[in-house]
Amino acid sequence: ITDSARAHYVDSIRKAYSKKDLAEIYNERMGKMKEMMEKAHKEELAADDNTEIQDTAEQEYDTVPMTLFEIPANLNCKLNLKLDTVKFAGLKMNDLNGDITMQNSTVSIKDLKTTSNVGDLKVNAIYTCNNPDSAKAGLDLIGTNITVEDLLTAFPMIDSILPMLSSFEGKLDCELSAITDLDKEMEPVLPTLQTACHINGKNLVLLDGETFTTVAKYLMFKKKTKNVIDNMSVEFTIDKNMLSVYPFTLSMDKYKVAVSGKMDFDFKYFFHISVLEPKALPNLGINVQTKEPKKNKKDKGKDEEEEGELAEETDDFQFRLVKPLYKDEKSIAQSINLVNKSGLGRISLQQNLRKTIQNIIENYEEKKEQ
Numbered sequence: 001i002t003d004s005a006r007a008h009y010v011d012s013i014r015k016a017y018s019k020k021d022l023a024e025i026y027n028e029r030m031g032k033m034k035e036m037m038e039k040a041h042k043e044e045l046a047a048d049d050n051t052e053i054q055d056t057a058e059q060e061y062d063t064v065p066m067t068l069f070e071i072p073a074n075l076n077c078k079l080n081l082k083l084d085t086v087k088f089a090g091l092k093m094n095d096l097n098g099d100i101t102m103q104n105s106t107v108s109i110k111d112l113k114t115t116s117n118v119g120d121l122k123v124n125a126i127y128t129c130n131n132p133d134s135a136k137a138g139l140d141l142i143g144t145n146i147t148v149e150d151l152l153t154a155f156p157m158i159d160s161i162l163p164m165l166s167s168f169e170g171k172l173d174c175e176l177s178a179i180t181d182l183d184k185e186m187e188p189v190l191p192t193l194q195t196a197c198h199i200n201g202k203n204l205v206l207l208d209g210e211t212f213t214t215v216a217k218y219l220m221f222k223k224k225t226k227n228v229i230d231n232m233s234v235e236f237t238i239d240k241n242m243l244s245v246y247p248f249t250l251s252m253d254k255y256k257v258a259v260s261g262k263m264d265f266d267f268k269y270f271f272h273i274s275v276l277e278p279k280a281l282p283n284l285g286i287n288v289q290t291k292e293p294k295k296n297k298k299d300k301g302k303d304e305e306e307e308g309e310l311a312e313e314t315d316d317f318q319f320r321l322v323k324p325l326y327k328d329e330k331s332i333a334q335s336i337n338l339v340n341k342s343g344l345g346r347i348s349l350q351q352n353l354r355k356t357i358q359n360i361i362e363n364y365e366e367k368k369e370q
């Protein structure tokens with residue numbers, strides 16, 4: 001092919017496919033490349049949204065333990081937060097806003113509000129740490145539409161404090177106030193932990209377990225694929241190494257029962273269940289407690305015989321059919337009122353914890369303004 005023929009061919013191709021100069025062609029192709037990259041990025045983000053929390057919880061945060069972080073004593077500042085999206089461990093928070101103050105090796109968080117993958121949260125909190133070995137933290141949280149499963153995924157430590165939550169599925173509202181010392185791994189030092197909590201839930205699913213199966217057998221629950229609790233409102237405290245669950249009612253199947261009990265952190269526990277409805281089952285109560293060592297007949301005293309008939313034992317706990325502690329809603333309310341009037345109930349402890357956290361926050365704000 002001659003040079004003139006080649007030139008004519010190239011010229012015809014240029015005229016047929018483009019009348020643009022080199023700069024226009026470059027800009028056009030770069031624009032298309034940018035569109036392709038943005039599209040691929042959006043598709044990647046969409047795919048990550050469904051797996052990110054699970055992946056980080058199972059991979060990164062299980063292999064990298066959390067440790068205390070010291071707050072420099074000379075760091076004095078106040079931040080007004082307004083953020084679209086924040087991700088921390090398994091928690092993803094949207095529309096986050098609130099105030100953070102740092103002074104004297106303490107971080108205080110005031111009126112922090114956010115909508116998260118766990119639920120809607122409002123938080124006041126404090127964190128004090130001036131050495132790598134210990135710290136103190138306080139939390140006052142109000143949560144609505146909390147998803148139990150996501151809460152335990154985002155905060156695995158809650159399961160060690162409140163193992164009962166892992167028996168439920170569904171959404172609930174929660175008021176929680178707590179103050180505790182923290183160890184090097186940012187775990188609560190249980191002897192110092194003080195907690196007051198109120199939980200409300202509707203249409204919660206109670207997962208099958210050994211304890212529930214045995215209780216359901218005595219109460220002749222209907223066999224269902226899901227054990228739905230119509231209503232539940234629970235108050236409890238943690239103080240002096242003891243979890244105290246105050247009398248509360250829950251409706252399930254054809255029954256309404258009252259429940260109360262205590263558990264220490266050696267997982268020795270005693271819970272009582274009184275059947276309130278149906279009225280066809282009067283004077284029925286069940287005690288569920290940690291299994292005790294078996295005794296010889298000659299060692300059994302009169303008090304133990306009167307305690308109730310030993311109905312059944314498992315490897316971990318035992319059941320006794322006993323007289324009910326509560327006869328109706330009125331007797332439950334009277335029991336709770338007596339505890340609260342004594343200053344040992346959930347309301348009194350929660351008020352004290354909230355006041356302590358709020359005083360620390362306000363004191364640091366006053367010092368900062370001075």
